Amino acid sequence: MVKTTIQDVSKHLNEEVTLGAWLHNKRSSGKIAFLQLRDGTGFIQGVIGKNDIGEDKFDQAKSLTQETSLYVTGTIVEDKRSPLGFEMQIKDFSIIQEAEDYPITPKEHGTEFLMDHRHLWLRSKKQHSVMKVRNEIIRATYEFFNENGYVKIDPPILTGSSAEGTTELFHTKYFDEDAYLSQSGQLYMEAAAMAFNKVFSFGPTFRAEKSKTRRHLIEFWMIEPEMAFMDHNDSLEVQEQYVSHVVQSVLQNCKVELETLERDLTSLQKIKAPFPRITYDDAIQLLHEKGFTDIEWGDDFGAPHETAIAESYEKPVFITHFPLDIKAFYMKPDPERPDLALCADLIAPEGYGEIVGGSQRIDDLELMKERYEEHNLTGDAYQWYLQLRQYGSVPHSGFGLGLERTVAWIAGVEHVRETIPFPRLLNRLYP
Ligand code: 4AD
Incomplete structure (x- = not known):
């Protein structure tokens, strides 16, 4: 046999x-x-x-x-x-x-019912295909960073400091101290880049966001590369090469799954570096031309704005140089326009929204100390991060790619809840 x-x-x-x-x-x-x-x-x-x-x-x-x-x-x-x-x-x-009466039959079921039976729903053809695409994206990620000389470094999940602001932190006790679940490994990856030059992480991150949208999870997985001696533009090149590699790998290795998902392949075939770039200033102007009267310079983009900007392009588009005031404390100001940050969000086509956020980091000790004061980052939790600017500081950049939003886009799935095996949503902790 x-x-x-x-x-x-x-x-x-x-x-x-x-x-x-x-x-x-x-x-x-x-x-x-x-x-x-x-x-x-x-x-x-x-x-x-x-x-x-x-x-x-x-x-x-x-x-x-x-x-x-x-x-x-x-x-x-x-x-x-x-x-x-x-x-x-x-x-x-x-x-x-012999199986008992199976709750999920070939007929249509409502989403809540399917989510309640996620442990069984994973067996369905569509969910199986989505997870295989996810798996291929993970495989291609390791391949890309390993082939390009990056070292995989694992940042901690229990942290004493916040990377992306304090409002979305999950609080827990760490014996007698306060601790938080990681929102991003970035600060640790910056330390790692100073030790290993080019590094990347891949792990779960947690945000207590009260958002109930098709793009938000409470627990999601992020790939976070960090590169010493690389500036903002170098980082954009890494991002477009990496994302192109991932899309082309899925096209190559997930043919059956993409067919099951009825994914339009021609739009994916176009995803090759370089990607278009538009500044925040020009994006605001574009939105005004498209009739958006609700947004002004200094506002952050919402999902409808991102979708409208992305509509003008067939490939993912970088929106660069956001106002410093609406971005994280660690972003380096543009020397030519100090009110802007050397940063970019990468917006996927077809309405899937932001898949990557990244920036060049502040490498000057005095400027970082100023930012600490502005953002009230007192206490011991952040002191180690300042030291990175004391002992041989260098220009460095990095970014974070959200795995689930990337899976949603490449697999052509409407909602991120179907892109992770067991989603954690605003009102869902089970199964
Ligand atoms: O733009 P974000 O917040 O960037 C960071 O966390 C940086 N520290 C990353 C870095 O530079 N190392 O998040 C990065 C990406 C977003 O573009 C999005 O794809 C994803 O993470 N993301 C989420 N995905 C699902 N649910 C959420 N609630 C998400 N929040 C962010």
Whole structure:
């Protein structure tokens, strides 16, 4: 008996193999039954002929319940109509466990019901494809940064200081002290860049944001590279190379998944560096031309503004040089326009919004001390970060890419709640 998995059936063309699988769906017509099987690595159609398998077994196959676990033996044959390109002609099967009435049926279910059953919903074809795209983005991320000389550094998750402002912090006790769940590993990654030159992190981050939008999660995963001796423009080049690499890798390695998701491929194929750039000043003007009267210079962009700006471009667009006042304390002012920050947000096309935020960091000790005073960053928690500007400070830049928003865009999924296995949302901590 040759045991294999669905992702490997192409290696067994015209051979008899055995799969461990679950029954995803079934239908029958006359003397033939079609079993849609899944084994976690993929989906395949199994065909059972009454005359080949005998009447009793055929009847048993027809009465199998959804999600029943099975061992299925049969011959792998070519099938040009299926996305996989193969089907199985089933010779025999044995039941491992007969599933009880499965709550998620092929009919339509409401989102709340599906979210309550997320532990089962993950088995569906669409959710499976989204997670495979997520996995490919993670794989391509490691590939890109490893091939370009970056060292993976893991910042702490329990922190004593805030990186992105204090209003969205998750507070916890750390024995007798106060601690917070990390909003961003950036401050630690800056220390790491001074020790290893080019570094990146990949980990969970937490924001107690009271936003209930299709782009906000309470717990999300961020990829945060930080580079010594690189300025704002160098960082934009890294970002466009990295994002292009990720998109092209998904196109290359997730063909079946993108087809399942009915993703428009032509728009993804265009995602190649370089990406267009527009300054904040010009973006405000563009919005006024498009009839947005609700936004003025000095305001931050909301989702409708980002979408309107992105509509003018086929690729992700960098919005650069935001007003310093609306950005984080660590951003370096533009020497030519000190009211602006050397920073950029990268906005995905097709209305998926901001996927990357980044900047050049302040490297001057005195200026950083001024910012500390303005932002009231007193206490010991931030002193170590000041020291990075005391002992051989250098120009450096970095950015954070939000994994879930990137998955949403590349997979073409409307809401970020479907891009993470078990989403944490404003009113959802279960399952
Ligand atoms: O722009 P943000 O807040 O940047 C930082 O945290 C920087 N310290 C990163 C750095 O320079 N190392 O967040 C970066 C990205 C956003 O562009 C977005 O993609 C994602 O993180 N993000 C969220 N994703 C899902 N839910 C949320 N609540 C998010 N908040 C930010």
